[in-house]
Amino acid sequence: MSDTLLEIDRLSVDYETARGDLKALRDISFDIRKGEIVGIVGESGCGKSTLISSILRLTAPNTRFRKGEVRFKGQDLLQLPEHKMRDLRGADISIVFQDPMQTHNPVLSIGQQMLDIQHRSQAGKVEKRARAAQMLGAVGIPDPEARLEQFPHEFSGGMRQRIAIAMALMSEPDLLIADEPTTALDATLEVQIIERLQELQQELDCAILFISHHLGVIAELCDRVVVMYTGAVVESGDVREIFHDPKHPYTRRLIDCDPGHIKERARVLPTIPGEVPDLANLPGGCIFRDRCDQAVPRCASEVPPLSKLKEGHHAACWLNHEEVHQ
Amino acid sequence: MLIFTFRRFGLALLILIVAVTTMFLMIRAVPGDPVQIMLGPRATPELQARLTAELALDQPIWKQLAIFYGNLLQGDLGTDVFSGRSVTEIVFQQLPHTLWLILSSIIWSATLGIALGSYAAAHPNTVIDRITAAISVSFVAAPAFVVALLSLLIFAVNLQWFPAIGAGEGFWGRLNHLVLPAFAIGLSWVGYIARLVRASMLEVMGEPHIRTARAFGLSERRVVMIYALRIAILPVVTVIGVGMGFLLSSAVFAEIVFARPGLGKLVIDSITTRNYPIVMGSVLISTGLFVVSTALADLINAWLDPRARAAV
Numbered sequence: 001m002s003d004t005l006l007e008i009d010r011l012s013v014d015y016e017t018a019r020g021d022l023k024a025l026r027d028i029s030f031d032i033r034k035g036e037i038v039g040i041v042g043e044s045g046c047g048k049s050t051l052i053s054s055i056l057r058l059t060a061p062n063t064r065f066r067k068g069e070v071r072f073k074g075q076d077l078l079q080l081p082e083h084k085m086r087d088l089r090g091a092d093i094s095i096v097f098q099d100p101m102q103t104h105n106p107v108l109s110i111g112q113q114m115l116d117i118q119h120r121s122q123a124g125k126v127e128k129r130a131r132a133a134q135m136l137g138a139v140g141i142p143d144p145e146a147r148l149e150q151f152p153h154e155f156s157g158g159m160r161q162r163i164a165i166a167m168a169l170m171s172e173p174d175l176l177i178a179d180e181p182t183t184a185l186d187a188t189l190e191v192q193i194i195e196r197l198q199e200l201q202q203e204l205d206c207a208i209l210f211i212s213h214h215l216g217v218i219a220e221l222c223d224r225v226v227v228m229y230t231g232a233v234v235e236s237g238d239v240r241e242i243f244h245d246p247k248h249p250y251t252r253r254l255i256d257c258d259p260g261h262i263k264e265r266a267r268v269l270p271t272i273p274g275e276v277p278d279l280a281n282l283p284g285g286c287i288f289r290d291r292c293d294q295a296v297p298r299c300a301s302e303v304p305p306l307s308k309l310k311e312g313h314h315a316a317c318w319l320n321h322e323e324v325h326q
Numbered sequence: 327m328l329i330f331t332f333r334r335f336g337l338a339l340l341i342l343i344v345a346v347t348t349m350f351l352m353i354r355a356v357p358g359d360p361v362q363i364m365l366g367p368r369a370t371p372e373l374q375a376r377l378t379a380e381l382a383l384d385q386p387i388w389k390q391l392a393i394f395y396g397n398l399l400q401g402d403l404g405t406d407v408f409s410g411r412s413v414t415e416i417v418f419q420q421l422p423h424t425l426w427l428i429l430s431s432i433i434w435s436a437t438l439g440i441a442l443g444s445y446a447a448a449h450p451n452t453v454i455d456r457i458t459a460a461i462s463v464s465f466v467a468a469p470a471f472v473v474a475l476l477s478l479l480i481f482a483v484n485l486q487w488f489p490a491i492g493a494g495e496g497f498w499g500r501l502n503h504l505v506l507p508a509f510a511i512g513l514s515w516v517g518y519i520a521r522l523v524r525a526s527m528l529e530v531m532g533e534p535h536i537r538t539a540r541a542f543g544l545s546e547r548r549v550v551m552i553y554a555l556r557i558a559i560l561p562v563v564t565v566i567g568v569g570m571g572f573l574l575s576s577a578v579f580a581e582i583v584f585a586r587p588g589l590g591k592l593v594i595d596s597i598t599t600r601n602y603p604i605v606m607g608s609v610l611i612s613t614g615l616f617v618v619s620t621a622l623a624d625l626i627n628a629w630l631d632p633r634a635r636a637a638v
């Protein structure tokens with residue numbers, strides 16, 4: 001058996017809207033190996049959340065899967081019957097969703113919710129409670145036994161994010177997907193959560209797909225990174241390599257905005273001048289052209305393919321093609 | 327929760343006192359001598375003087391109010407001018423009939439309404455949803471007294487499935503007599519509650535925490551019945567609590583059409599004979615019923631929703 005856990009293969013996803021089809025994901029391809037931490041980075045609106053909800057098929061009702069496959073352990077999840085898909089959710093693949101303030105049910109106690117998600121376990125109620133308390137302790141929530149009785153609104157945002165992580169890791173999944181788990185938090189909390197995630201990952205040996213719009217956080221945590229722009233992958237590869245030798249102007253801009261190590265960086269959102277193209281009405285040629293300061297004539301007429309520059313490093317920019325420089 | 331209960335019922339009591347005092351003052355503010363009106367042409371000067379003293383109408387208004395509340399605290403709502411019986415006794419004799427009518431109407435219409443609404447929300451924009459919508463809208467549009475008259479004609483007179491008038495004897499007899507009036511009062515509520523549940527449910531089902539529940543592989547049944555319905559039901563409980571007031575007025579129609587004993591019939595009869603102590607007593611009990619039912623609705627909501635417990 002190969003050690004590839006998840007392969008996203010030429011995935012294209014649209015949202016049907018009154019304005020026409022929104023091309024939220026176009027030809028996305030990348031993979032995650034067992035126990036690896038892969039980061040996805042890109043400005044807000046580039047399709048990161050769409051991508052991760054597509055993996056578990058928990059997308060909005062107006063979502064249309066146009067093309068491609070999502071293979072988990074070799075099996076295409078997009079073809080799986082719903083009940084089989086449900087068996088995977090929260091067992092083999094767990095998700096920590098983006099907004100910690102809205103991710104828990106507001107009228108059920110945390111203990112009740114943590115008990116409910118152990119529905120596959122044969123253990124008794126007492127045992128399940130103990131396991132829930134133990135997981136809360138593991139993500140650094142003090143006095144977990146008592147806090148099981150409390151409701152989501154009695155916890156701070158940081159605490160709720162920890163609870164979400166605890167819940168996701170409870171079943172010891174093969175793949176943990178975390179959608180901007182630290183964006184809503186302040187810098188100190190962010191560092192704490194990242195460190196805790198690293199420890200737990202070592203302990204449980206699961207793969208992590210970590211979404212962020214901060215390259216600094218990704219650099220700290222991940223082995224590999226996928227850079228997304230308006231629904232497409234523009235660069236992917238080893239974190240260190242991409243950090244030191246970015247091959248796409250967009251990646252370079254992201255690094256300029258966010259150069260630091262997460263512990264020392266100033267907390268500003270990446271801002272790159274220029275407007276993001278309309279997903280319902282994408283221009284021809286390179287999608288980054290309007291904001292690119294290195295564009296060449298060819299960029300306007302032809303879409304740059306995501307091409308392999310060396311083993312494990314891909315980028316979609318004409319500047320990497322010899323003939324352009326001649 | 328205990329603190330919430332005390333505070334909520336404290337508030338209910340306050341509302342009741344304000345409402346009753348206002349009502350008391352309004353009745354006193356009506357021009358004309360109430361004794362004269364009550365006694366009508368039978369009035370002799372002695373009788374008038376006696377009744378005035380009995381009702382303490384010769385006292386200053388604040389003293390009248392104090393006497394009224396003093397009696398009220400002892401459960402004394404005054405005396406029926408005609409029969410001389412205690413108003414409390416008369417009102418409480420009629421109250422159970424109305425209570426049963428309202429309760430059975432709410433129970434059947436809420437159960438059916440919630441079921442229809444949840445079903446429609448779980449299958450939005452399907453044929454079934456559209457049919458439910460059409461039925462709901464026509465149910466909402468049907469006024470209780472029209473339904474009461476029609477059902478009386480169809481099911482009692484023509485088909486003779488159910489008795490037409492009265493309250494019946496014994497448990498089954500009473501139940502049998504409840505069917506048509508409860509049907510008439512509840513029908514418009516089925517549609518109303520179904521639409522409310524559908525809208526509320528669709529909103530909740532789109533909230534992020536529902537996606538979380540699904541992401542842990544919870545069964546769709548559990549997601550809908552526990553994770554969503556428990557939130558979607560909150561506005562319905564409030565509406566039912568407030569709706570008790572409307573139900574009381576529909577009950578008046580039903581009690582007249584079906585010649586049922588009850589608070590509504592008592593009030594109408596007393597108004598035509600200008601029996602003010604009974605009118606006052608019935609209105610007071612109805613107000614109390616309304617205040618208590620809205621308080622109960624808030625309590626149920628606080629029990630269902632921990633966030634609400636912090637309020638009030």
Ligand SMILES: Nc1ncnc2c1ncn2[C@@H]1O[C@H](COP(=O)(O)OP(=O)(O)O)[C@@H](O)[C@H]1O
Pocket residue numbers: 015016017022024042043044045046047048049050051060061062279
């Ligand atoms: N249900 C939906 N219907 C229509 N458009 C959507 C829907 N969900 C998201 N979008 C749009 O799709 C794009 C990608 O969104 P998203 O995946 O949430 O991006 P990200 O997570 O990177 O911020 C955005 O332009 C967003 O407005």
Ligand code: SF4
Pocket residue numbers: 248249250286287288289290292293294295296299304316317318319
């Ligand atoms: S292809 Fe052209 S426009 Fe696109 S990023 Fe490269 S240089 Fe810029």
Ligand SMILES: [Mg+2]
Pocket residue numbers: 045048049050098179
């Ligand atoms: Mg997002």
